[in-house]
Amino acid sequence: MAGILDSVNQRTQLVGQNRLELLLFKLHGRQRFGINVFKVREVLQCPRLTALPKRNAFIRGVAHIRGQAVSVIDLSMATGGKPIDDIHNRFVIIAEYNRTVQGFLVEGVERIVNINWEAVMPPPKGAGRYSYLTAVTEIDNELVEILDVEKILDEISPLSTDVSxxxxxxxxxxxxxxxxxxxxxxxxxxxxxxxxxxxxxxxxxxxxxxxxxxxxxxxxxxxxxxxxxxxxxxxxxxxxxxxxxxxxxxxxxxxxxxxxxxxxxxxxxxxxxxxxxxxxxxxxxxxxxxxxxxxxxxxxxxxxxxxxxxxxxxxxxx
Missing domain, CATH: 3.40.50.2300 (Response regulator)
Structure with a gap:
């Protein structure tokens, strides 16, 4: 798994060609999800987590990774699903969003796929889990859901929008x-x-x-x-x-x-x-x-x- 992102630094030629690469992962069951590779720092097996008092319910704990304390968010819980179990046999995607680094706890990580943005569509209108989607696409004749991570992070730790x-x-x-x-x-x-x-x-x-x-x-x-x-x-x-x-x-x-x-x-x-x-x-x-x-x-x-x-x-x- 440590080698899955070895070539990320060589992938910047995709930018500007209306293409992206998605890292595919699962939360529960067969449904696949995707995250842009350019957001991802690394993928690792879930390390030991330290619990914090009064933490948000979706944060399973804090991991110490390369000298940095990183909050680990259960993506299944954050999108209305059940908690991911047996976490030490699961994986954490270390990603950077909005100037901060977070860890996303997932059940399993599959592979990286290269697709065109034209094949990425807005999510279907509806309630439930679809409210956490920012886009969908089809890979191997199956729907892949791309989560609205900014919405998830805003619900956990809202950002101020006030201009001074x-x-x-x-x-x-x-x-x-x-x-x-x-x-x-x-x-x-x-x-x-x-x-x-x-x-x-x-x-x-x-x-x-x-x-x-x-x-x-x-x-x-x-x-x-x-x-x-x-x-x-x-x-x-x-x-x-x-x-x-x-x-x-x-x-x-x-x-x-x-x-x-x-x-x-x-x-x-x-x-x-x-x-x-x-x-x-x-x-x-x-x-x-x-x-x-x-x-x-x-x-x-x-x-x-x-x-x-x-x-x-x-x-x-x-």
Whole structure:
């Protein structure tokens, strides 16, 4: 198992080609789940766990791994299932999300598969466990469920979405009355976090669930305004991991389109520890913000909107 991720560092060429690699695992029974390999640091047999007083019920304990204390979350319990039993014969996926490292207790880990984001679909609408899905795909004629880890982590330890007063004071909403920011993210929790943080700046937002929806919306907007959309939509904040079309591919499509290319793009993603700076430059993104720090996101939005204030003012005066 220790060798299953040996080649992760050589896999970055997949980024920007609308492809991803999933590490497949199981919680209970035959159902397979997937996690993006770029989120994963290592996979190991569950080590000895130390119980903590007053811990969240979904955290089975803390493991000391390579000099770091890592909380180990029972993914089955966190998604409404029964606890994983016989944990010392199970596995822990060590992953980095939103600037922190977590361990996810799973029943078993299978293999890594290479797929196209176009084959990854939004989850079916419904209740129950589907509320914890961010996407689904089909592998070996079986459904693979991709969990909304950001939602799970937010339920265990909610993040503040409050922007500090000092940052809010730098905003000038009077010049932004007729412009809109486009936000693209497949996670319901992440979309709500961004909306709550940026609403305090007095900016208007259009929110979509994936890169395909974002590109379709932008093209329709360009047709509506008759060309360059940047005076109307000066900025897009996009996740990277999204079904149907990822954020890298979306950015490349935007920058290659004459009507869209003047719009600024901030990539806002939980891929913080394994982020590929060279690929961001390659696709033409203007900025990268690791999830989730409201002041950093708000500050970046203000920065790129200020570069377009003359255009916004001209649009307002017409």
């Amino acid at each position: 007063e000092s940052v809010r004071e730098q905003s000038n909403p009077q010049t932004l009355e007729d412009v809109t920011i486009l936000v693209a993210d497949d996670s319901t929790v992440a979309r709500n976090q961004v909306k709550r943080a940026l609403s305090s700046l007095g900016v208007k937002m259009e929110v979509v669930k994936n890169g395909r929806e974002a590109l379709d919306w932008l093209k329709a907007k360009a047709k509506e305004v008759g060309g360059d959309i940047s005076p109307h939509v000066p900025l897009m904040v996009s996740d990277i991991e999204m079904p149907e079309m990822d954020g890298y591919t979306l950015t490349a499509e935007v920058k290659a389109n004459p009507d869209l290319k003047k719009m600024h793009v901030i990539l806002h993603t939980s891929l913080s520890g394994v982020f590929n700076q060279a690929m961001v430059k390659k696709v033409g993104a203007d900025d990268f913000i690791a999830k989730f720090h409201p002041d950093e996101l708000a500050g970046a939005v203000q920065k790129w909107l200020k570069t377009d204030e003359p255009a916004a003012q001209a649009q307002t005066s017409t």
